[in-house]
Amino acid sequence: QKEVEQNSGPLSVPEGAIASLNCTYSDRGSQSFFWYRQYSGKSPELIMSIYSNGDKEDGRFTAQLNKASQYVSLLIRDSQPSDSATYLCAVKAFVFKTIFGAGTRLFVKA
């Protein structure tokens, strides 16, 4: 059973819309949660981290965490074509080990 699950997509949104990316995880003891963006042919780039329940905003990005539901999401407001990438959800469930989801491909149509 996968420990971090994401919809593989592709998720397609028009430019200027809100893109909503979701992730669920299995380990209730998880404490640290991350979203990475990966452009084709590039390595993952950290865009958001969240550690407590609720929302965390950074520019056009908002991460949401609900530990009771074991659910993490990423909202991208005013989506731009440059946001088109694969978004990886990552959860630190064990000491020194981070588990990555398979990623959701996002396409933002101009």
Added chain:
Amino acid sequence: SAVISQKPSRDICQRGTSLTIQCQVDSQVTMMFWYRQQPGQSLTLIATANQGSEATYESGFVIDKFPISRPNLTFSTLTVSNMSPEDSSIYLCSVHLERDTQYFGPGTRLTVL
């Protein structure tokens, strides 16, 4: 954040040969991680490398196939031994910094013919 470099950035190798990938970090870190990412797939952790001790390998990865060195707190190497076409992948090194945040090197794209 950290500045992480990897060499080579890409290589094309013949079946049966070995390739050593180098990873350099601009600050001292306790742990370094090696990942593999096959085309269209997510990241798979190969091993965790601590300075001064043997690397810890994940299920499905063995030291004979993927020997790792960690001679100091800023450098590590991963060797892909006796390569086959199934080893064609992107290999990434990574470090943990503050609050468990993880940063990745640019990756090494390996093609085995």
